[in-house]
Amino acid sequence: MLRRDKWLIRLRWFAILGLFFGVILLKIVEIGPSSSLTAMAIVGFFLLGMNLLYLIYATAKTQFGMLSLVTLLNLQMVVDLLLLTILIYLTGSEESPLSFFYVFHIILASIIFPGGFSYLYSLLVIFLYSGLLLLEHSIYLDHICFFHDLHLTDDPKLVLMIWSVFVVTMLVSAYLAQNVTERHRRVQSKLTVANQKLQEVNETKTTFFRYASHEMKAPIATIQSTLMVIEDILGTKADERVINMLNRAIGRTSETIGMLKDLADLTYGNFQEVQQFKSLSLRDLLTTIISDAKPNSDRKDQSLKFSSLDAPFNYFGDTDALGKIFTNLISNAIRYTQESGNITISLEKLDLNFVVKVADDGHGIPASEQVNIFKEFYRTPTARKAISEGTGLGLAIVMRMVELHGGDIQVDSQEGVGSTFTVQLPFEEDL
Amino acid sequence: MAKKVMIIDDDFDLVEAMRITLEAAGYDVIDAQDGERGLEMVKSDLPDLIILDVMMSSMDEGFHVAYKIREDATIKDIPIVMLTAVGNQTGFQFDPGKDADFLPVDAFLEKPVNPKKLVDVVHQNIKV
Numbered sequence: 381m382l383r384r385d386k387w388l389i390r391l392r393w394f395a396i397l398g399l400f401f402g403v404i405l406l407k408i409v410e411i412g413p414s415s416s417l418t419a420m421a422i423v424g425f426f427l428l429g430m431n432l433l434y435l436i437y438a439t440a441k442t443q444f445g446m447l448s449l450v451t452l453l454n455l456q457m458v459v460d461l462l463l464l465t466i467l468i469y470l471t472g473s474e475e476s477p478l479s480f481f482y483v484f485h486i487i488l489a490s491i492i493f494p495g496g497f498s499y500l501y502s503l504l505v506i507f508l509y510s511g512l513l514l515l516e517h518s519i520y521l522d523h524i525c526f527f528h529d530l531h532l533t534d535d536p537k538l539v540l541m542i543w544s545v546f547v548v549t550m551l552v553s554a555y556l557a558q559n560v561t562e563r564h565r566r567v568q569s570k571l572t573v574a575n576q577k578l579q580e581v582n583e584t585k586t587t588f589f590r591y592a593s594h595e596m597k598a599p600i601a602t603i604q605s606t607l608m609v610i611e612d613i614l615g616t617k618a619d620e621r622v623i624n625m626l627n628r629a630i631g632r633t634s635e636t637i638g639m640l641k642d643l644a645d646l647t648y649g650n651f652q653e654v655q656q657f658k659s660l661s662l663r664d665l666l667t668t669i670i671s672d673a674k675p676n677s678d679r680k681d682q683s684l685k686f687s688s689l690d691a692p693f694n695y696f697g698d699t700d701a702l703g704k705i706f707t708n709l710i711s712n713a714i715r716y717t718q719e720s721g722n723i724t725i726s727l728e729k730l731d732l733n734f735v736v737k738v739a740d741d742g743h744g745i746p747a748s749e750q751v752n753i754f755k756e757f758y759r760t761p762t763a764r765k766a767i768s769e770g771t772g773l774g775l776a777i778v779m780r781m782v783e784l785h786g787g788d789i790q791v792d793s794q795e796g797v798g799s800t801f802t803v804q805l806p807f808e809e810d811l
Numbered sequence: 812m813a814k815k816v817m818i819i820d821d822d823f824d825l826v827e828a829m830r831i832t833l834e835a836a837g838y839d840v841i842d843a844q845d846g847e848r849g850l851e852m853v854k855s856d857l858p859d860l861i862i863l864d865v866m867m868s869s870m871d872e873g874f875h876v877a878y879k880i881r882e883d884a885t886i887k888d889i890p891i892v893m894l895t896a897v898g899n900q901t902g903f904q905f906d907p908g909k910d911a912d913f914l915p916v917d918a919f920l921e922k923p924v925n926p927k928k929l930v931d932v933v934h935q936n937i938k939v
Contacts, residue, residue, distance in 0.1 A: 597896065602825040604923035609828040612926040613835065633923070 381449045384492045385438050388456060391488075392431045399424045399467075412526045416470045423463055423470075430459060453492055457501065461485055465508045472526035473516055474542045479509065483553045490557035494565065502554035506547050513543060586647040593640040600640070604633040642773035645704055646756065646780060656700070662693040662734055662805075665702060666727055673710045680719045684710075688727035693734055695807055701781040708774045709738040709801050716766055716799075717742030733787075733804045741798035750791055754779040762795070778803075814937055817858035818842040819849030819876065820894065821867045825924065829862065832926040833933065846876040853886050860937045862920070864894045881915040890936040891916040894924070 403420050406412050434456060464485070468476045482505045490498035515521040517539075525531065532538055611626045670686050677684040695702075706725075713723045717740040726737045745753060749760040759772040782789045785805050793799035816838045818826050823844070830840045841856055843849035845867055853861060861880070865873035873893060881887050893916040917936050920929065 598822065598922075601896070601922040602822055602828070605825055605925075606828045608923065609832050609926050612832065637923070 381453070382438065385434075385449060385453055385456075388453065388488070388492065389431055389434050389438060392427070392434075392456075392460070396424055396428050396431065399427070412471065413524070416524055416526060419470050420467060423466055427460075427463055430456075450493070457485060457489060457492075458504070461501075461504060461508060465512055468509070469512055469516075469521070470524060470526070472524055472530070473512055474539050475525075475527060475530050475532050479546060482509070482550060486550060486553045487557040490554070490561045496558065498554040498558045498561075499551075502550040505550050509546060509550075510543065513539065589643045590647040593643040597637060597640045597644075600633050600636050604630060604637070607633065639771040639773070642771045642777060645777045646773055657696055657698050659694055659696050660699055660702075662695045662697075662702070662727060662736070663688055663691065665699065666706060666725060666736070669703065669706045669710060670725060673707070673714060676711070677714050677723060680714065680717070680721070682714065682717060682720065683722045684714070684725075685723070686725045686727075689729075693727060693729065695734055695805060697785050697805065698781075701784050705778050705781045705803060706736065706738075708778045709803070712774060713738050713740040713742065713799070713801075716740070716763060730804075732808075733806050736803045736805070737800055738803075739798065739800040744795040744797050744799055745791065745793040746795045747793075750793060753791065754789075813837055813839045814859040815839045815841065815856065816860050816862060816933060816937075817849070817853060817856065818862045819846065819867075819873075820862070820864035821845060822864070825922070828926075829924060829929060832929055836930045836933075838933065846872045850876055850879055853880060853889065854883070857886065858889060860933055861889055861891045862894060862933075863891055863916070866896060877915050888938075890918075890938065892918045892920050892932055892936060894920050894922060896922055 399420065403417050403424065407414075407417055434452075437452070461482070464478065464481055468478045471478050486498050486502050486505065489501040512521075516523050532542070607626060607630050611623065611630065614623065614626070616623075666686060666688070670684060674684055710723070710725065717723060721741050723738070723740045726735075726739075728735050743762055743766055745760055746762060749762065752758045753760060754775050755772075756776040757772040758776075759770055763770065779789060782803055782805075787803060787805040789804070790802045791799060792802070814837075816833050818829055818840060819842070820826050820829075821844050826842045830842070833840050841852065841858065843852050849861075849863070852858075863873045863876055865871065867873065877891055877893065880889065880891065918932050920932050
């Protein structure tokens with residue numbers, strides 16, 4: 381409702397601008413008595429003042445009760461209609477084309493208020509317009525002849541016809557506007573319900589992932605422990621083929637455990653009870669992760685460098701989730717970069733974002749595959765060719781964890797040249 | 812006399828795998844399937860080291876057992892090696908250096924249990 385109030389205020393600025401523009405134009409082309417034009421300008425200034433008041437009120441008092449906001453909106457609409465009626469009087473009543481503008485208010489009422497408000501407004505409009513015509517044909521109000529040669533008031537039949545068409549136009553407008561907006565509201569509420577259901581299904585899915593992966597991890601870990609004991613006991617006594625078979629089996633259980641762990645990680649953002657946001661140093665976190673990854677890059681004779689200013693880069697985040705982001709990106713860089721390649725990690729502050737870049741001069745990702753890399757279970761054909769193992773969940777996890785921090789991740793990559801992953805983590809100024 | 816290692820874990824197969832490794836390394840192994848029984852056996856059998864699983868009937872049963880062991884003067888000096896699941900499926904992440912202040916255990920061992928690591932950890936923590 382408050383949004384609609386502000387929208388109405390914005391629309392009114394345009395109406396005021398249009399009114400002043402109209403008055404000036406009429407003055408230039410010399411249509412209408414100057415007393416009318418002056419009065420119209422006064423109405424314009426009055427509306428300007430009122431709109432300023434509405435704006436101040438809407439900005440200052442943001443905590444509206446529902447009732448008071450509806451009252452305020454109704455008040456604004458009624459004042460607008462009264463002023464429009466005055467403008468119609470000033471421009472010749474039944475001769476005035478401004479009466480078309482009543483239709484806008486009926487449409488606005490149907491958009492702003494639920495229920496049958498547009499009918500109420502159409503009745504109010506008919507009442508105001510009929511009242512104006514009646515007053516003019518009585519002794520209380522003189523008719524203003526706005527257009528020199530137009531004297532519609534002289535012919536009562538014509539006036540009656542204009543009035544009838546006016547009444548029908550207003551009622552039909554109310555019906556049409558009401559019908560369309562009600563249908564829109566119904567569709568919207570159906571969408572809200574459907575959306576809620578989708579969210580529930582998604583929650584069920586993630587809960588299933590979490591518990592299934594948790595329940596399956598324990599027995600597989602035991603199987604692996606057992607296999608390792610058997611391998612340990614057999615040592616060199618067994619046939620080489622048996623030992624190889626055992627090693628492959630151990631490798632397969634490791635892969636499965638890794639995949640289950642990834643599945644559990646993917647659901648991390650959905651379970652607030654496990655999230656622990658606290659103040660931490662991004663620089664320290666990255667330093668630790670990079671030193672943990674160093675043995676892997678050393679094995680491939682790669683250079684793994686970290687550049688950042690000598691500041692802590694204090695950030696309010698979840699250590700585990702941030703750890704997953706950078707561990708995944710750095711281990712990917714190591715995996716998909718050839719021997720003796722270069723990997724550079726940088727940390728900097730840009731406006732209200734901490735920006736972490738993980739750049740490598742590895743295989744790169746073809747442009748056609750870049751759109752898919754953050755999808756769950758997706759592995760690019762290039763990645764598949766380079767390294768056979770992998771669940772295709774790593775970057776989906778990274779994306780989820782970045783979103784958890786309200787951040788953004790982008791990839792810039794060229795096949796055969798390398799890839800740069802840029803993570804932006806927004807922070808509040810006062811931290 | 813061989814040193815006595817007590818394993819408190821509800822996963823029978825894992826207990827057996829660890830038992831074979833530890834017995835091959837020259838240790839006596841006793842075990843219990845739950846925290847309550849484990850605590851009783853620790854008091855009666857006085858092992859030289861305890862291997863304790865974190866998650867048994869509840870998510871943190873192992874922690875409670877560890878606290879109870881540390882509260883009892885007769886058994887509080889027995890070293891405890893805590894078995895933890897892979898990664899942070901519980902939302903906890905363990906770090907002996909960082910968490911030693913509030914987790915009364917001497918070492919952590921991650922599942923799946925590597926036999927060489929198991930023997931190393933037991934060897935390092937058992938009091939000679």
